[in-house]
Amino acid sequence: MIRHAEAQWSGSLIEGKGHVKTETGALNSPYGYRSRFEGGGETNPEELLGAAHAACFTMALSALLGRAGHPPKSITTTAAVHLNRAGEGFAIDTIELETTGEVPGIDAAAFDKLAHDAKAGCPVSKALAGVNIQLKTNFK
Secondary structure, eight states, rough: OOEEEEEEEEEEETTTTEEEEEEESEEEEEEEEHHHHHHSSSSHHHHHHHHHHHHHHHHHHHHHHTTTOOOOSSEEEEEEEEEEEEEEEEEEEEEEEEEEOOOTTTTTTHHHHHHHHHHHHOHHHTTTTOOOOOOOEEEO
């Protein structure tokens, strides 16, 4: 599988404007300096990375739970992506995943173990191997 996305930028870093979109059309959004560093209504690379990581991890966890004979009733995952100064520039140094699962037939310890296995096996986690990825689990 090969998936495609496109980003376009016009102008200087601070005053310029960009646009990002996916081949499916599910995402078609402006982005800019202010949305990245000051907040705002547009998207930014860290938000997109967090969404991708949370989605991938959640699917991986669902797969592991299903294979263990306990398909989840629900799983919700958030990702907090930390963009911090690093020397002259910036770096994403930490991603905090927090997942909550409602899974009949298992206990919190089994859920926690499978969640950590999913974090290790998720393709996005693997792609981000240079980032400190932390995981907190909650079990209903």
